[in-house]
Amino acid sequence: MGHVNNASYLKWVQDAVIDHWRSLAPADAVAAHAWIALKHEITYRRPTFLGDDVIATVLLEKVQGARAFYETIIRRGEDVLAEVKSSWCCIDAKTLRPARLAREVIAKFFPEAEAKV
DSSP, rough: OOOOOOOHHHHHHHHHHHHHHHHSOHHHHHHHHHEEEEEEEEEESSOOOOOOOOOOEEEEEEEEEEEEEEEEEEEEETEEEEEEEEEEEEETTTTEEEEOOOHHHHHHHHHHHHHHH
């Protein structure tokens, strides 16, 4: 039918979330941690076709313990193609066990909350 496979949406979400982490977290935190997807809930709004240029925008909603909760919006131009709610587990890169992030690292993702302190 010419539309992309569901796995494409998951790859876009994974790429967007990991890029978000790498762009805001300090280099030592990026080196010491990895992320494992726990759950994705996709609401499809419009079909995405092979060759479409899409943009994935992420919003980190909250961090709770070793878990992070994201919303990702996938768009083609102004059209919303899909909305994805996902949860992720932060793990220690060496031990591969769940790891909580330091408050200072979390604050990098919520600058407005840091300003209120």
